[in-house]
Amino acid sequence: MPGSEELNFKEMCARFDVTPRTLRYYEYIELLRPRKDGRSRFYSGREVARMTLILRGRRFGFSLEEIRQWLEIYDQKGDREQYEVWVDKANRQLGVLEDQKAEIEAAMKDLRELRDETAEILRRME
Secondary structure (H helix, E strand, C coil): CCCCCCEEHHHHHHHHCCCHHHHHHHHHCCCCCCEEECCEEEECHHHHHHHHHHHHHHHCCCCHHHHHHHHHHHHHHCHHHHHHHHHHHHHHHHHHHHHHHHHHHHHHHHHHHHHHHHHHHHHHHC
């Protein structure tokens, strides 16, 4: 029986602003495991929470495989180990993001300099 807290496929897509293709893919790679009734899918509070974590992980730059492994730890070993792994992964990802930030800042600096040099050439042409 569908529970009152369950979302159907369309509601799940709308709640998280994802395409049906994305949601089906997350199921295919076993990040989500909705209850199925014929061709219909129903997402419990657990699946909604998992989707929240998946999208948060993607926003932070984690791969789907890293997210899948982290979610599996919770399923197999519980909260404490999941939290410990999360802290390690977060520390590592913060380093990656800091490196990306430095690269972006360097690229922006170079682009500004080139823009300013080009603007100066244009001024001299007038």
